[in-house]
Amino acid sequence: MSRRVKSIIYYEGAQSMELAFHCTIQLCELKTRIWRKVEDLSRGRGEEFQA
Incomplete structure (x- = not known):
């Protein structure tokens, strides 16, 4: 059973984004998706992030 992990990442001062991803995702893939x-x-293209 996989579950989703939610986290908030802060960067460049006040900007932030919320991420939701499966805990089984590979770290290198997660890093690529975050970037x-x-x-x-x-x-300026803020879309929902799902991994």
């Missing part, structure tokens, strides 16, 4: 999300948010 993509940060890049999207910095471009």
Whole structure:
């Protein structure tokens, strides 16, 4: 049974994002998805992040 883990990441001062991901995700894949999300948010494209 996999469960979702929710966390909030703060970066560049006041900006933050909420992530939800399965606890079985590989760390390198999670890191890649986080960086993509940060890049999207910095471009103004805030979409929901699901891994």
